[in-house]
Amino acid sequence: MKVVVAGSSGLIGTALVAALRRDGHEVTRLVRRPANARDEFRWDPARADLDERALRGADAVVNLCGAGIGRRRWNGSYKQELRDSRIVPTDVLASAAAAAGVRTLVNASGVHYYGGDSGDRIVTETSPAGTGFLAGLCRDWEAAAQPAADAGVRTILLRSAVVLARHGGMLGMLYPLYFLGLGGRLGSGRQYVPWISLDDEVGAILFALTDDALSGPVNMVGPAPVTNAEFTRALGRALHRPTPLMVPAFALRVTVGEFADEGILHGPRAIPTALEDAGYSFRHPTIGAALAATVGRS
Numbered sequence: 278m279k280v281v282v283a284g285s286s287g288l289i290g291t292a293l294v295a296a297l298r299r300d301g302h303e304v305t306r307l308v309r310r311p312a313n314a315r316d317e318f319r320w321d322p323a324r325a326d327l328d329e330r331a332l333r334g335a336d337a338v339v340n341l342c343g344a345g346i347g348r349r350r351w352n353g354s355y356k357q358e359l360r361d362s363r364i365v366p367t368d369v370l371a372s373a374a375a376a377a378g379v380r381t382l383v384n385a386s387g388v389h390y391y392g393g394d395s396g397d398r399i400v401t402e403t404s405p406a407g408t409g410f411l412a413g414l415c416r417d418w419e420a421a422a423q424p425a426a427d428a429g430v431r432t433i434l435l436r437s438a439v440v441l442a443r444h445g446g447m448l449g450m451l452y453p454l455y456f457l458g459l460g461g462r463l464g465s466g467r468q469y470v471p472w473i474s475l476d477d478e479v480g481a482i483l484f485a486l487t488d489d490a491l492s493g494p495v496n497m498v499g500p501a502p503v504t505n506a507e508f509t510r511a512l513g514r515a516l517h518r519p520t521p522l523m524v525p526a527f528a529l530r531v532t533v534g535e536f537a538d539e540g541i542l543h544g545p546r547a548i549p550t551a552l553e554d555a556g557y558s559f560r561h562p563t564i565g566a567a568l569a570a571t572v573g574r575s
């Protein structure tokens with residue numbers, strides 16, 4: 278396949294591009310700086326500027342754009358940046374994919390589509406959107422891809438959980454603390470922490486690109502959901518470190534702000550119904566297996 282990838286320099290994009298090339302696919306990376314390699318094509322998503330030649334002859338587009346959700350404390354202008362950096366590029370790529378006759382669009386979204394208010398209830402792709410800033414963002418982000426689906430492009434919406442990688446994302450931040458024996462549960466520990474290994478995130482994107490039966494929202498989550506307390510114990514076990522601490526909810530709210538409630542103290546108990554129904558086989562089906570492969574010490 279010829280695959281065009283936007284947001285290719287990030288955690289998922291870097292691993293995905295490597296895997297696509299390993300499997301013999303041709304990759305073009307859309308970059309927001311001047312292009313300086315033959316596989317790069319410059320675009321300016323903030324100005325909705327994409328040369329129509331960028332998608333010419335492409336079989337698929339994968340859009341992984343977005344400013345970091347937990348990277349800065351949320352204020353009005355950062356929330357706007359979180360929205361603009363996802364919804365505008367999606368809008369541009371969905372229209373361009375439709376116009377270019379691309380067969381498949383794989384677009385990032387997040388499992389926080391379901392919000393944090395679902396408690397212990399299991400959520401699948403047919404569950405309704407939740408409430409809160411992140412849920413609203415995911416809903417509008419997915420809606421921006423709709424013009425592609427309306428034009429007959431097979432459109433897949435990746436409702437991704439926390440992607441577990443040693444060198445980035447949430448685990449990249451927690452790893453040094455746990456390594457020093459400073460790990461512990463966050464708040465009550467009863468909230469769910471949706472997770473997926475980076476290998477499975479990439480594996481499931483490759484699967485989605487090639488399995489024509491899959492379309493629409495896809496929960497990108499490991500098949501065995503865990504609570505924060507279970508996640509904490511599993512990470513301690515993988516690193517052979519104690520996890521004696523507990524960070525109270527109020528301390529998280531003071532230090533992290535609004536993201537504490539939406540991204541840390543609440544999380545949906547999501548399961549990967551669409552992937553499992555389509556026959557995707559998880560490389561890391563449990564949190565123990567995912568953490569052992571990612572940060573495990575023997």
Ligand SMILES: NC(=O)c1ccc[n+]([C@@H]2O[C@H](COP(=O)([O-])OP(=O)(O)OC[C@H]3O[C@@H](n4cnc5c(N)ncnc54)[C@H](OP(=O)(O)O)[C@@H]3O)[C@@H](O)[C@H]2O)c1
Nearest residue numbers: 284285286287288289341342343344362385437438439440
């Ligand atoms: N990692 C996770 O745990 C996780 C979980 C749920 C959802 N997701 C979503 O999946 C997507 C990819 O995740 P990731 O972890 O690979 O993210 P990442 O490492 O933060 O990379 C995102 C990429 O988006 C592009 N980008 C950054 N700021 C931008 C802006 N203002 N406007 C347009 N593009 C911008 C950059 O690529 P270029 O510089 O190459 O343009 C960046 O490398 C994101 O949308 C993220 O929200 C990730």
